[in-house]
Amino acid sequence: MADIGALEHLLKPVQALTPDVSIDEVARRFLLDEHRAFLSLPVVDAVQRPCGLISRYRLQDIFMRRFGRELWGTQPVSKVMNPAPLVLQLGTPFETAAAQVTTRLQYPVTEDFILVDGAGRYRGLGTVPHLLKAMEARLLQRNQALQHTLEDLKQSQAQLVQSEKMASLGQMVAGIAHELNTPLGYVGNNVDLLRELSAPLFALNEALAHLSAYLGDPATDEEALAHALEAADAARRAVDAGTLAEDFRQLLEDTDYGLRQISELVGGLKDFSRLDRAPSDDVDLNDCVRAALLIARNNLKGRVEVRQQLQALPPLRCAPSQINQVLLNLLNNAAQAMDGSGIILIKSWADEAQVHLSVEDNGKGMTPEVLERIFDPFFTTKPVGEGTGLGLSISYRIVRDHGGTIRVASRPGRGTRFLITLPLRRAADAAEAGAAPAAPLQREIEHA
Ligand SMILES: Nc1ncnc2c1ncn2[C@@H]1O[C@H](COP(=O)(O)OP(=O)(O)O)[C@@H](O)[C@H]1O
Ligand SMILES: [Mg+2]
Known part of the structure; x- marks a missing residue:
């Protein structure tokens, strides 16, 4: 050109x-x-x-x-x-x-x-007109170049968002796989045991079948009948009906429990992703909390105690898979902020206009300098491979897209509290219903 x-x-x-x-x-x-x-x-x-x-x-x-x-x-x-x-x-x-x-x-x-x-x-x-024309053409060229850059940026942003999603998905899948392993393990063991325990029953069944064949045959000689009787008796003695029944009951009950756990986990996974099919749904935010906890369980188990104070909430129109992503990130961040053990307190409550959710941890907290930057894309204090620095910037965007706010208060050495507030009616819905539009969006950072 x-x-x-x-x-x-x-x-x-x-x-x-x-x-x-x-x-x-x-x-x-x-x-x-x-x-x-x-x-x-x-x-x-x-x-x-x-x-x-x-x-x-x-x-x-x-x-x-x-x-x-x-x-x-x-x-x-x-x-x-x-x-x-x-x-x-x-x-x-x-x-x-x-x-x-x-x-x-x-x-x-x-x-x-x-x-x-x-x-x-x-x-x-x-001449000046020629100069103006040239300047205009040049601006046009620049504009096109900028447009391209913008598109490239958008694309790479989308890729990054995707990679943060994949990272939390990876964590999630690892957690779920781990969770599934335990019940799968003992369900498998129980099936082996049941197979072993049921072997004498089959032997007994066979001996009895023999015996009944002899008994039904008028040509049977005495000696063969005596043998069959003896074999049947031996098979019966090999089966301790009392303990066997108790063992069976116990094993089947355990197996049942394991299968229930497995189906609960699978159900949780479905809950967690159901929502991609229905990007905007009427949802109980407490269900999202429970789904996220189920997914995060492996990361939290053992060292983190989760306390829930969830009040009944009105249904909220939202994209639940996105809200789940926000919750999962808050839970993971809270768990990562703890050296050793700690407590996460999750509270939810509602008023006429909004639903509130707070996630509080007693982890290491943040300095005001860190606190200022946590919503910036790529800001992370974690080593490479552990943090992408995108979790909170994505969470911030998701909450903002829902017309809500996300606030945080933190004290070094004491802990951190995130408070998410989501409007029950979005500005657009409110306008439809003739109500006043929601307050303008704002990002708030509080220093405790
Ligand atoms: N609960 C928390 N306690 C202490 N620091 C936190 C907490 N949540 C977030 N942070 C800080 O905010 C930073 C950005 O978080 P995030 O955007 O989720 O990215 P990442 O977790 O990948 O680092 C973290 O690196 C950490 O320094
Ligand atoms: Mg994070």
């Missing part, structure tokens, strides 16, 4: 005047076709250096005066020219040139500008 920004592009090789050319002659030149497009004509000295510029405007001014033509017509142009026209070197950066032209030239524009080479010798004229 041609470099629209180069001054060469604007150069018009207009023949220059010498200082001794008469004013009448100048007027005649202005009438020439080749000079029609120019407001002014350049004047150069013997070594081709520009020494002035004469404009149509100036000529008109002279000739309109009383006796102007008679008095001035034969005078040299040097008498009336502008001795300090705007001169630009061809190599001047386009932006600088444009800035000089626009500040120096008068409004209305009455002159063109002179272009010289590196040695200061006259090369031609440039």
Whole structure:
């Protein structure tokens, strides 16, 4: 693509005047076709250096005066020219040139500008309309480049958001796999045991079948019958009906329990992702809390005690999978803020207009400097591989998209509390219903 920004592009090789050319002659030149497009004509000295510029405007001014033509017509142009026209070197950066032209030239524009080479010798004229056109084209080019950059940025942002999602998904899957392992393990063991324990029952069944075949056959001899009887009795003795029944009951009960746990976990997973199918649903936020806790359980188990104070909540129109992502990140952050063990307290409550949810931990807390930056994309205090620094910036965006606010208070060494407030009616819904629009969004950071 041609470099629209180069001054060469604007150069018009207009023949220059010498200082001794008469004013009448100048007027005649202005009438020439080749000079029609120019407001002014350049004047150069013997070594081709520009020494002035004469404009149509100036000529008109002279000739309109009383006796102007008679008095001035034969005078040299040097008498009336502008001795300090705007001169630009061809190599001047386009932006600088444009800035000089626009500040120096008068409004209305009455002159063109002179272009010289590196040695200061006259090369031609440039006109303001051409300059404006070139600037416009250049802006357009810039705009397109910016547009591309913006699109690239958007794309990489989307990728990053995706990778944070994948990271928490990975954590989640690892957690769930771990959770599933325990019940799967003992359900498997129980099945093995049941198989072992049921073997004598099958043997007994077989012995009894034999016996009954002999009994039903009139040709059976005494000795064979006695054998069959003995075998059946031995098989019966091998089965301790009392303990066996108790063992079976116990094993089946355990297996049942394990299967229930498995299906609870799978149900939780479904709850967690159900929502992608219905991006906006009426949801009980407490269900989201429970789903997120189930998913985060493996990360929390053993070292973190979770206390829940969940009050009954009205249904909330939201994208639950997104809200779950926010909760999961808050829970993981809280767990990561603890050296060793700690407590996470989750509270939820509602008023007429809003649902509130707070997640509080007694972890290491944050300094005011950290607190200021936690919602910034990529801000993390965690080692590579542990933190992407995107969790809270994504959470912030999700909560904002829901018309809500996210606030945080923290004290180093004491702990941190995040408070999420979501409106029951979104601004748009409220407008539909004729109610007042919700208060403007704001991001609030409190220092405890
Ligand atoms: N509960 C918390 N306690 C202490 N610091 C926290 C807590 N939650 C977030 N932070 C701080 O905020 C930073 C940004 O969090 P986040 O955006 O989730 O990214 P990441 O967890 O990947 O670092 C964390 O690195 C941490 O310094
Ligand atoms: Mg995080």
